[in-house]
Amino acid sequence: MSSSPGHDVILKLEDISKVYAGTVAVKHANFEVRKGAVNVLVGENGAGKSTLMKIIAGVERPTAGRILLDGNEVSFSSSGDAVNRGIGMVFQELNLFGNLSVAENIFATRELTNRFRKIDHKAQERLAADFLVQLEAGIRPEMLVEDLRIGQQQLVEIAKAVSLDARILIMDEPTSALSAAEVEILFKVIADLKARGVAIVYISHRLEELIRIGDYITVLRDGRITGQEEMRNVDTQWIVRQMIGSDAKDFAKADGHQPGEEVFRAEEICLPRVTGGLAVDHVSLSLRAGEILGIYGLMGAGRSELFDCIMGRHGQASGRIFIDGKPVRERDTTRRIQRGLALIPEDRQREGLVSILSVASNLTLASLSRFVSLFHIRGGAERQAVVQMVKELAVKVADPAQEVSSLSGGNQQKVVIGKALLTGPKVLLMDEPSRGIDVGAKADVFRTMRKLSRDGLGILFATSDLDEVMALSDRIAVMSNGKLTGMFDRAEATEAAIVAASALGHGPAHGEQRR
Template structure:
């Protein structure tokens, strides 16, 4: 690591830009990847890290700019192209086939065949188990991927990328679902790859991780590269400054209103997992009117599943919930919405929007009964409500009759939020409300959350962003492995304590002294 200066540049991006319909994801980025080193890329949600990596991995094509691989200009028209040139990627969202075995996944599209073009299953499984053994995760190559825990699936994804024998290996948040012990194993694998001269591009939100394993660091903000340094020359403060910039993140300050009576209580919520065990493990919590309760946890901690249970999306969940002291006996989503619950789901495309319908139809979908006389939808009432929500949440749309898929991510998210608000909820459940939206829209969303809490709504919001949960919550609940592992008042919450609680039940607790946040 001390000979960092001899690391040759293997891959270089020059003035690369990427424009999606409506948004500029990457602006004139210059990025160098060095051999035999861990090149860290860091930035906030939506800063453009994943887009930049997808460009390198050939999944997306740059709108402008050039890619140089060992000094030679290349253009990848598909990820297959990039793989052929020695560039592999571990994707943030798992790209595995749940219905195939681990070995079949690892060798997908590169199947090992015998003389008769028949897949040589034995050989595949033997080779797969070599890679899996290095990950020490107890995954057998003949297991079906859908039967694995999410952390194990992530390890399979890593094994798949390692098996490519890539010269450049991109890892997009590889540790987001891993336990502390699994992270240690991953770091060993990375050290091993480094020694063999592989260039590793490593993306993560966890600063302590980056500082520990990084050799070079690049910071992205709003699609621009704001800093590029050797890791040994920088400290946490430098990283944070580059990430956030001079203007601190707009979290919309608390207005100091006091929460009211208890408006929502969940008791003993349990949700069994298909593979055994509990996805939500005896969770109880209570929420007061006008209070924002942040739920922090890693991927797979059970936050979304808890919300699903509260909304009545799982028939086999147990436990009781109360709204304003009265028990909610209704078990289906439709009637729970009528009782005053509303969910803003994490996955906007799959669960939040009907993308082929218009903005207006999406807005009123959950609250149509409010505009109906007998069985007729009163067009004027509906239009009024649509216009009001478009104005209140500052949704940028020329004509509400436009298809909702033509909006940018931030405006789509505002449509989902407006849809929930039109049902007149008492309790709002927001699952990762700021995921994948631009800074301006984020500020709008946070401001809306503040305003709603001032109006007396109880808000439960789940996030894996530490800054967000610290800045917005009146109280912070931490979940890990389906259990509630911590509950802090904002005054007494520290990042170290929250991170520690979020790792409980994930094997050995990580050493807290390496948590270099302050």
């Protein structure tokens, strides 16, 4: 690997290995972090990226190998130790305190105090506001973190890391919950940090993103480093090859089947926002059997809220929905599931899975009544359905009695999908179905979506990934600020038109709302 001038190596990992009880997460890794550059790290889930980063951030200690900072060997006894030496990290799982304000989160463990050791909230909020303004997210420092959407929380996490004034800043999937516009802002912040000579280590699953902002790339597979290059010498194909060992096509091909009759229609769905205004603003759409309708929108566009309304999770929502032309009058989730609606929620951990139950119990949770005679669960019938679903969706699990939390993200997502499918839905609502899962599992999920639509299921899926919505949808709906702002057939859809529609209503009016 040749190095460009001006990008000195600030941190060097030599022959690092990390062994957990029974598993080797990282094997003999050599990794260099360069100053004033974006050092990209990619690999499938479980490849060891996060472990490697935790070693750099002092959260974990390597089992073997050396860490060289500015050429001197160091060992971090804690993350505080690493922070003191100028290493900051944006964690993949949000490490925020929901019950504290944004400012208190940003200054957690290094609170600004006045002469009497009392926390100086004014000063904290003033400083926090400076960082937040850079992120242009409309977050006020005195807001409680739990009141923010997940994407905004991620921005707070980023603000917190930036405020550390670190020399090395690690970002573990910082964009996984951000909208396209927010990603742009983040990239501006990154460019600014680069100019100040900060070394950035950047982890992401989104390859086009990496190619855009990366300067150096390192690929991990099964705990080993399989490729290390300057970014300008590589392309997507190369990255994917290094990651999974062979060329892979991301999106399953459309098979050209014709959608059937209308299976689902929503009319004038409205949901009032707690803070006033409408989170979902008179949305009407219809879906045909065997059709995949992608709903594209930025964060806060109201996609998830629309799904929640359709599932009957908000009592105060208004509007009408129809399945097979017949009105759905049931207002609670339980009976809407029985009518043929099923939701795959965005937040797998909080809404998708009961993590302490087994894979089998999770799979059949929504469809238990199918296996019940009188009040007795027929174990044989249940087991058979579980085994079949595990096989159909290629869930990698040794024994369905295993706790679901022991699976990788992609396999957990398959369990959530399997749970929805076992209810025998006519309409499947998928909210960001590919969020936070690796390339291989993504391809599986997309293939499953194709297959289901071929079998006549109507699929509504929400995403903030432009490529995904373009590649998978038969039609594309665009939402912005709670309104439906565009509806395109695949043939006529262009990225430019979709992005334009997704920005409608985000003009001055929106800016006012932020004040």
